[in-house]
Amino acid sequence: MKIHIPTPLRQYTKGQQTVTVGGTSITDALQDLTTNYPELRNHLYTGEGKLRSFVNIYLNDDDIRYLPEKEATKTGDDDELTIIPSIAGGN
Amino acid sequence: MLKLSHADYDALRAHGEETYPHECCGVLLGKNDADGNQVHKIVRAGNTRTDRAHDRYNIAPEELIRVQRQARGLGLDIVGFYHSHPDHPAQWSKTDFDEAHWVGCSYIITSVEHGKATLSNSFLLTGTGEEDKKFVDEQVQVVAGEAGSAKENV
Ligand SMILES: [Zn+2]
Numbered sequence: 001m002k003i004h005i006p007t008p009l010r011q012y013t014k015g016q017q018t019v020t021v022g023g024t025s026i027t028d029a030l031q032d033l034t035t036n037y038p039e040l041r042n043h044l045y046t047g048e049g050k051l052r053s054f055v056n057i058y059l060n061d062d063d064i065r066y067l068p069e070k071e072a073t074k075t076g077d078d079d080e081l082t083i084i085p086s087i088a089g090g091n
Numbered sequence: 092m093l094k095l096s097h098a099d100y101d102a103l104r105a106h107g108e109e110t111y112p113h114e115c116c117g118v119l120l121g122k123n124d125a126d127g128n129q130v131h132k133i134v135r136a137g138n139t140r141t142d143r144a145h146d147r148y149n150i151a152p153e154e155l156i157r158v159q160r161q162a163r164g165l166g167l168d169i170v171g172f173y174h175s176h177p178d179h180p181a182q183w184s185k186t187d188f189d190e191a192h193w194v195g196c197s198y199i200i201t202s203v204e205h206g207k208a209t210l211s212n213s214f215l216l217t218g219t220g221e222e223d224k225k226f227v228d229e230q231v232q233v234v235a236g237e238a239g240s241a242k243e244n245v
Contacts, residue, residue: 089187090147
């Protein structure tokens with residue numbers, strides 16, 4: 001399946017905006033991603049291995065945090081994951 | 092340096108006037124090259140912080156994903172964001188900094204005083220990640236026509 005990488009993280013994927021990974025679940029896909037691009041790990045996860053609060057990961061159009069099976073959700077080759085850090089602020 | 096066209100520059104400032112006294116927000120699509128970020132298109136976004144839209148903004152991730160998809164279709168990248176500060180200086184705040192995570196992207200802030208856009212400043216988020224990120228003042232070059240042609244500084 002494909003994983004779309006946001007601009008700030010492409011420096012860790014050799015400039016690629018989309019990366020193809022293997023596996024049959026979100027967990028597999030993300031593991032494959034961070035195995036191939038180990039520098040990404042620290043940018044996606046906290047020291048305790050939890051997804052950083054400002055990093056959103058979507059399976060197609062769904063936030064994986066709200067999927068019934070979360071990261072254990074099964075995926076097929078046609079599914080797409082999108083990593084998208086949050087945009088917010090104020091004054 | 093951040094380059095954008097007159098039309099886009101005017102449009103993002105007008106957006107802040109329209110949403111006044113609330114904050115507006117949007118996304119800058121373009122390309123990054125040796126000179127910095129070049130904006131080819133701006134996309135308006137909704138502010139989901141309806142609880143305190145006068146001094147906070149947030150773009151829904153669903154909307155960002157649509158914008159990123161649109162950018163991909165156009166062969167462009169997300170190179171930055173803009174938002175307004177109603178009756179507040181065009182300077183980043185602690186909240187802006189804490190919530191800025193797109194290293195390499197430009198964050199334009201427009202001050203809108205009494206409904207009128209005054210200063211627009213851009214800040215480039217530099218560093219490698221959360222531990223060492225920093226906002227750096229960035230020169231804005233507003234160009235006639237498409238970004239990348241004639242020059243006019245603001
Ligand atoms: Zn702000």
